[in-house]
C-alpha cells in the first residue's frame with residue numbers, strides 16, 4: 001500500500017506542480033477573502049438578521065449566476081487556446097476587477113454606486129472564473145504522472161477548501177477587529193477595502209507566477225492540435241463526448257446527483273436544524289460538521305479504502321452520502337444528526353476527490369476543458385435550483401411532535417424533503433456504480449471489505465474458453481503425479497485434448513524456478529521469497545499454458561495449484577492463507593479450477609513414498625509438524641467448498657483412486673458411463689455452478705472433436721498421448737527435472 005507522506009513528498013518534488021499548487025493556494029485565499037470581504041461589506045449596509053442574510057445570499061447568488069451565461073462556452077477557451085495564456089489573462093482580469101471595487105468606493109464615496117459596481121464586478125469575476133477553472137483543471141494532468149493525480153487533488157482540495165478559507169477568515173477577522181483601532185484613519189482603512197486590495201494583489205502575483213513560472217501549462221500534448229473548428233463545433237464535440245463515454249456519463253450523473261442532494265441539504269438545513277430543538281447554534285454546528293466530514297473524506301479517504309477501484313469508490317461514496325442523509329432524515333437528536341452529517345460530508349468529500357481524479361485521468365486532453373466547464377456549470381445551476389427548492393419546500397407544512405419509542409422529536413417537512421433526497425442520491429450512486437464498474441462480477445461489499453483490509457478482490461478474467469480445469473492437490477507422495485497421468489490418459493481415450501501440466505515447473509521459466517525452490521544444496525529462500533517464487537511460476541504457467549489450453553477447449557490437468565501455496569506457504573510457513581490466496585489470485589487473474597481432487601494421506605506415509613529413493617527435496621525435508629499443518633490446511637480448504645472438491649483417501653490402490661476420480665470427472669464432463677459408446681461425441685458439458693471458485697465461469701459446452709490443437713507452450717506442458725503409464729518424450733524431460 002502506498003505511503004501518503006512519501007506520495008506527498010513525491011508530488012511536491014515536481015516543480016511545475018509545486019508552483020501551480022502555490023498559485024492555487026494564493027488564488028483560493030484571495031477568492032475566499034474577496035467573498036468574505038464583499039459579503040461583509042454588503043451585510044454592513046443593512047440592519048436586521050433577515051436583511052443581512054439576504055445580502056449575503058445575494059452576493060453568493062450573483063457569483064453563481066454567470067455560470068448560466070458563460071458556462072457553456074467557457075470550456076471551449078480552455079481547449080482551444082493556450083491554457084497558460086488563458087489563465088494569465090483571467091488572473092489579470094480578476095486583479096483589475098477586484099481592485100476596482102474598493103477603488104470605486106474610495107473614488108465616489110457612495111455606498112449606492114459601490115453596491116451596483118460590486119454586483120457588476122461579481123458577475124464579471126465569476127465569468128472569468130468560469131474560463132479560468134477549466135483551463136486549470138485541464139492543465140493539471142499534463143504536469144503530473146497519472147499515478148500522482150489523486151495525491152495532487154487531495155493537496156489542492158485541502159488547500160482550497162481547508163487552509164485557504166481558514167486563513168482568509170482569520171485575516172478578515174483581524175481586519176474587522178483592527179478597523180476598530182484604525183478605522184478612523186479614513187475610508188481606505190475599512191476591512192472591505194484592505195481585504196479586496198489584498199485579494200486583487202494575489203491575482204497579480206498568480207498571473208506573474210503562471211506566466212513566468214509554469215511554462216509547462218502551455219504544452220500542447222500530442223493529439224491536441226490547434227482547433228480549426230468553429231466554436232459551435234467545439235461545443236457540440238464536447239457535448240457529444242459526454243454522451244458517448246460511458247465513464248464520463250457515469251461521472252456526470254453521479255456528480256450532478258450528489259450536488260442535487262447537497263443543494264437540498266443546504267436549502268432545508270435551517271428548518272431541519274430547528275426541528276432538532278437544539279437551539280440557535282445547531283445549524284452552525286451541523287455546517288461545521290459537514291465541512292469536517294468533507295475534510296476527512298478528502299484527506300483520509302484514499303488511505304482508508306486503499307487500492308479499491310476508484311470507479312467503484314466514486315459510486316460507493318455517493319451511496320454513503322445518501323445513507324448519511326437517510327440517517328439524518330429520521331435522527332431525533334442533534335448528536336445523531338451530527339453523526340449523519342459527518343457521514344454525508346465524508347461521502348461527499350470522497351466522491352468529489354474520486355470524481356475529479358477520474359475525470360483528469362480518463363478524459364482525453366482534447367476535450368478536458370469543455371468537460372470540466374460543463375460539469376462546473378451544471379453544478380452551479382443545480383446548486384442554485386436545489387438550494388432554493390430545498391429552502392422553499394422545507395418551510396411548507398406545519399411541524400408536529402412525533403413519538404419514536406421513548407424519544408419524542410419534531411417532524412417537519414424538511415425531514416421528508418431530506419428523505420426523498422436521500423433515496424434519490426442512493427439511486428444515483430448505484431447508477432453511477434453500475435455504469436462505471438470496472439470489476440463486474442466481483443461482489444461490491446466483499447471487495448470493499450477486502451480493500452479496507454488492504455487486499456481488494458481481483459477481477460476474474462474469464463477463462464473465455466470452453467475448457468475444463470482439474471487440479472490434483474495433496475501432500476508429498478500422495479500420488480498426484482500418478483493420478484494426473486492416469487486421468488489425462490483416460491481423458492484422451494474419451495476423445496478430449498488433455499493437457500497435463502504441473503506446478504512448479506510447467507514451463508521453461510518454471511523449471512528454473514523449481515530448481516531454485518527445491519534444491520537443498522543452494523541458498524535457502526526466505527519464506528516470502530519462496531511464496532513469491534511459487535506465485536511467479538504460477539503467473540507464467542497460467543498465462544502461457546493453462547489459459548490458452550482452456551481457451552482452446554482442452555481439459556487441463558495440473559499437478560498442484562493455488563491450494564498448495566495456501567497449504568505450504570500459508571500454513572506450513574505460517575504466512576497466512578488469506579494473503580497467499582490473494583497473491584495467487586493476482587498472479588492468475590483469479591483463474592480457479594473447476595475441480596480440485598485432494599489426495600489425502602497421512603504425512604508419514606506420503607513422505608515414506610516420496611523419499612523412497614533418497615532424502616527428498618528441500619520441502620520434503622521439512623518437519624513432520626510442517627507437513628501435518630499442510631495436510632490440515634488442504635482439508636480445511638476442501639471442507640469450505642465441498643461442491644468443487646473431491647477428497648480421496650490416497651492410501652487406497654492407484655487403480656481404485658483412478659476409478660473414483662474418473663467417475664466424478666465423467667459426471668462433470670457429461671461423459672457416458674463406462675461401457676457405453678462415446679463415438680459420436682458427448683452431450684454438452686453441464687453447467688455446474690461454482691460461484692466464486694469455478695474459474696471458467698461454469699464453462700459451456702465443448703465437444704471433444706474440437707481438440708485438434710496441440711498443447712501449446714514452450715513444450716513443458718504435456719498433451720497426453722493416451723498411453724496410461726507411458727509418459728511422452730516430453731514427460732521424460734519433466735521427470736528428469738523433478739528433483
Ligand SMILES: Nc1ncnc2c1ncn2[C@@H]1O[C@H](COP(=O)(O)OP(=O)(O)OP(=O)(O)O)[C@@H](O)[C@H]1O
Nearest residue numbers: 475476477478479480481482609610650652653654
Ligand atoms: N496409491 C498409491 N499407493 C501406493 N503407492 C503409490 C500410490 N500412488 C503413488 N504411489 C507411489 O508413491 C510414489 C509417489 O507417487 P507420486 O509421484 O505420484 O506422488 P506425488 O504426490 O506426485 O509426489 P510428490 O509430492 O513428491 O510430487 C511413487 O513411487 C508412486 O509409484
Ligand SMILES: Cc1cn([C@H]2C[C@H](O)[C@@H](COP(=O)(O)O)O2)c(=O)[nH]c1=O
Nearest residue numbers: 503504534560561564565568569619620
Ligand atoms: C505448487 C507449490 C508447491 N509447493 C511445494 C510442494 C512440494 O514440496 C514441491 C513441489 O514438488 P512436487 O514434487 O511437484 O510435489 O513444492 C509449495 O510449497 N507451494 C506451491 O505453491
